[in-house]
Amino acid sequence: MPEDYRTSSRPYHGPAFFSVEETCTVSESDGRRFVRHVVRHPGGSAVVALIGRSALCVQQYRPAIERVTLELPAGRPDGAESAIETARRELREETGLRAGRLAPLTQFFNAPCFCDGLTEVFVTDDFEQGGADPGQDFPTNVRLVGLDDVESLVRDGSLVDAKTILGLLLARSWVDG
Numbered sequence: 001m002p003e004d005y006r007t008s009s010r011p012y013h014g015p016a017f018f019s020v021e022e023t024c025t026v027s028e029s030d031g032r033r034f035v036r037h038v039v040r041h042p043g044g045s046a047v048v049a050l051i052g053r054s055a056l057c058v059q060q061y062r063p064a065i066e067r068v069t070l071e072l073p074a075g076r077p078d079g080a081e082s083a084i085e086t087a088r089r090e091l092r093e094e095t096g097l098r099a100g101r102l103a104p105l106t107q108f109f110n111a112p113c114f115c116d117g118l119t120e121v122f123v124t125d126d127f128e129q130g131g132a133d134p135g136q137d138f139p140t141n142v143r144l145v146g147l148d149d150v151e152s153l154v155r156d157g158s159l160v161d162a163k164t165i166l167g168l169l170l171a172r173s174w175v176d177g
Contacts, residue, residue: 045087047091047102084102
């Protein structure tokens with residue numbers, strides 16, 4: 001952490017799962033202060049569930065962007081749940097699949113310019129059918145996405161979710177070994 005970093009304590013805590021803190025950074029020799037706001041987020045997990053050279057994605061409405069997106073099964077932890085436990089639960093809730101072995105694929109900060117949320121992405125081709133248990137807030141529809149179609153789906157605007165784009169692109173090299 002830079003020596004000229006200071007944090008003030010004027011957080012915003014809403015009814016949601018995140019908070020916003022106002023932080024101040026002194027970075028100029030003349031002492032100018034720059035106010036920034038940081039979103040404190042618990043992070044999340046996503047799963048690339050592979051069937052051959054395709055992966056299961058879910059379609060769901062996202063109010064923040066007012067549209068239906070195509071995404072990997074994903075979500076934030078329930079309480080003290082680990083990243084892999086979150087991945088297993090989200091896969092089961094959104095697709096009805098019960099994962100066996102899950103392998104770590106990557107992890108990344110969602111938007112480090114203003115948010116500390118870390119997403120961990122797992123990959124699996126080891127699962128069995130269970131029963132979907134979708135959350136009541138966002139019903140989902142499951143769809144197969146070909147790994148070789150990712151670039152064209154990004155170009156035509158069908159894929160706009162960063163965790164999904166990154167997970168699907170990295171899954172190709174996992175499949176190709």
